[in-house]
Amino acid sequence: MNNKENFFKGIIKENPLFVSLLGMCPSLAVTTSLENAIGMTLGVFFVLVLSNFIISLIMSNSKLADLVKPVRIPVYIVVIATLVTIVEMVMHAYLPSLYFSLGVFIPLIVVNCIILGRAEAFASSNKPLDSVIDGVGMALGYGLAIMTISIFREFLGNGTLTVWGDLQVNLTFIFDFLKIEPIAMFVQPVGAFLTFGLILATITAIANNHKNKLAKKVANNG
Amino acid sequence: MDNLIMLAFSAFIIENIILSQFLGICPFLGVSTKRSSALGMGMAVIFVMLISSSVTWLLYKYVLEAFDITYMRTIVFILVIASLVQMVETFLKKVSPPLYKALGIYLPLITTNCAVLGVAILNISKEHNFLEMLVYTTFIGLGFLFVMYIFSMLREKLDFAPVPKAFKGAPIALVIAAILAIIFSRFGGII
Numbered sequence: 001m002n003n004k005e006n007f008f009k010g011i012i013k014e015n016p017l018f019v020s021l022l023g024m025c026p027s028l029a030v031t032t033s034l035e036n037a038i039g040m041t042l043g044v045f046f047v048l049v050l051s052n053f054i055i056s057l058i059m060s061n062s063k064l065a066d067l068v069k070p071v072r073i074p075v076y077i078v079v080i081a082t083l084v085t086i087v088e089m090v091m092h093a094y095l096p097s098l099y100f101s102l103g104v105f106i107p108l109i110v111v112n113c114i115i116l117g118r119a120e121a122f123a124s125s126n127k128p129l130d131s132v133i134d135g136v137g138m139a140l141g142y143g144l145a146i147m148t149i150s151i152f153r154e155f156l157g158n159g160t161l162t163v164w165g166d167l168q169v170n171l172t173f174i175f176d177f178l179k180i181e182p183i184a185m186f187v188q189p190v191g192a193f194l195t196f197g198l199i200l201a202t203i204t205a206i207a208n209n210h211k212n213k214l215a216k217k218v219a220n221n222g
Numbered sequence: 223m224d225n226l227i228m229l230a231f232s233a234f235i236i237e238n239i240i241l242s243q244f245l246g247i248c249p250f251l252g253v254s255t256k257r258s259s260a261l262g263m264g265m266a267v268i269f270v271m272l273i274s275s276s277v278t279w280l281l282y283k284y285v286l287e288a289f290d291i292t293y294m295r296t297i298v299f300i301l302v303i304a305s306l307v308q309m310v311e312t313f314l315k316k317v318s319p320p321l322y323k324a325l326g327i328y329l330p331l332i333t334t335n336c337a338v339l340g341v342a343i344l345n346i347s348k349e350h351n352f353l354e355m356l357v358y359t360t361f362i363g364l365g366f367l368f369v370m371y372i373f374s375m376l377r378e379k380l381d382f383a384p385v386p387k388a389f390k391g392a393p394i395a396l397v398i399a400a401i402l403a404i405i406f407s408r409f410g411g412i413i
Contacts, residue, residue, distance in 0.1 A: 021392060024251070025336045029244035077304060081297040089293065104343050107296045111336045113248065189242045190403045197389075197396030205388035 003133055010137030017145035018203050022113040026105045027146045028192040035162040037150035039098040041143030043091070043106060045136075047083045048115050052135035054079050056123040076119045077110070084109045114142060152195050157186030226357050233361035236410045239337055240369045241403040246337030250370060251395055253328070260374035264367030266328040268360070270310060271338050274303045275359040278342040279352065299342050307332055337366060373402065 016022045023044075030036040055076060059065045068075050088106050091099040099106065109115065118138055123131040154161055159172035159182040175182055185191050239245050246267070253263045278299050286292050311329045314322040332338055341362055345355045376398055385394050 021251070024247040025244050025340075028247060074301070074304065077300055078297065081300050085293060085296050088296065104340055104347065107299075107343055108245075108336045108340055110296055110300050111339050185404075188403075189244070189407060190400050192244065193396045193400035193403055197393045197400065200396065201386075201388045201393035204390075204393065208388060 003130075006130060006133050007137040010134065010139075011141040011144065014138075015141045015145060016114045016117075016138055017142055018200065020117075022117055023142060026108065026112065027142075027149060028189075028196060030102055030105055031146055031150035031153050031192060031195075032187045033101075033154045033158070033162050034147060034150045035098070035164055036101055037143075037146045038164065039091075039095070039102055040105065040146060041139070043084075043087045043102075043109055044112065044114070044142055045139040046087055047080060047109055048118060048139045049132055049135040050083050051076070051080050051115055052118055052123040052131040053128055055119045056126055056128045056131035059124045060127060072124065073116075073120075076116060080115055080119070081110050114138060149192075149195055149199060152199070153186045153191050156183050156195075157188075157191055158182055158184075226354065229354060230357050230361040231412075233358050234365045234368070235406060237362075238365045238369060238406050239341070239362050240366060241399070241406045243340070245340040246335055246366060249328075249331065249335060249337075250373065250399070251392060253331070254370055254374040254395075255377055257371065257374045257378060259328075260370040261367070262324055263328045263331075264363075264370045266325040266332060267335065267337060267366055268363030269325065270303075270307060270329070270332050271341055271359055271363045272356070273310065274306050274338055275342050275345055275355060277306060278302055279345055279350075279355050282346055295343070295346070299339060303338055303342065337362075369402065369406075373399070376402075 017027055030040045122134050159175050161169040240250050249263050254260045307329055
């Protein structure tokens with residue numbers, strides 16, 4: 001596998017959220033606005049890339065790896081929890097509004113299955129550089145996925161798209177044009193489940209369609 | 223007393239851990255295909271949640287706060303929960319084999335269940351005292367069990383329903399969860 005494949009697999013083929021259904025809780029909870037989704041992505045990006053790097057550094061040193069192997073899961077958890085604490089403190093100090101709107105989901109990055117999953121499945125058996133590329137790809141794939149959900153939810157529920165702080169795109173004129181109100185349901189919990197379910201179904205439909213086409217092509221050629 | 227009843231009711235229904243706080247979605251979708259497994263998972267979660275919340279609450283109040291190292295919260299909590307789950311598993315195996323048989327396979331899954339760590343942290347950030355913590359945790363756990371059980375019954379019926387191909391599996395489960403969430407959010411009007 002070359003670097004490019006390694007990078008892009010996290011975004012499309014093995015997208016952690018839409019394909020493997022990992023890290024569901026924050027993706028449903030913090031997608032009420034695009035800003036929250038971007039903040040969550042930053043947190044996950046920092047933790048995932050660094051934890052992949054540190055864990056593969058530990059595991060590629062053969063002496064250290066022998067020592068760590070029997071207790072590797074607790075070791076991973078300590079590494080990840082330390083990184084998450086750093087994120088928590090930095091956000092609390094410099095981005096307080098984001099810190100309070102993400103709330104309990106910042107410390108919960110520790111138990112996000114994507115991070116422990118990548119540590120065990122990839123970083124523990126690959127070189128540090130490859131692990132970093134894998135982490136960047138996976139974090140971006142996850143980020144794009146939650147941003148997609150949040151764009152639908154914020155637009156349909158609120159009529160706006162908040163990128164960061166005051167940088168906000170107001171799209172309520174579309175609702176005015178159609179003479180309807182924004183559908184507040186979409187920023188409530190109901191909307192999270194509904195939007196995610198419909199996006200997943202759309203992706204499955206597209207994937208099925210693609211598979212059928214490939215099968216037909218093979219059949220025609222054969 | 224009124225306060226406690228209110229707290230219990232809102233933890234059980236209004237602030238339902240799955241449908242309004244989005245904690246523990248993985249077991250909600252993963253282990254809810256059969257009624258028996260939903261029941262087992264729910265019981266295991268209540269059990270572990272109660273023990274881990276009590277221990278982490280005491281640790282936070284009498285160790286972390288006393289020594290002024292509350293920033294160690296995340297690291298301490300996750301390590302305590304992970305080792306507690308291990309201990310509970312070993313303990314149950316030795317002391318009560320039937321209970322171990324019922325809950326055993328779900329216990330390892332619980333370590334990375336965000337509901338357990340989430341409730342431990344919520345108890346701290348909502349500044350509950352010990353009694354409130356016990357009531358809140360118990361009813362959050364019961365709410366988890368309740369929704370898991372309803373959802374597993376719906377999914378058992380779903381096996382025989384003509385679901386469109388693209389919706390098979392997780393997508394239709396999420397749409398059903400959305401309908402359940404509507405129902406639960408309307409209970410908020412009672413208080």
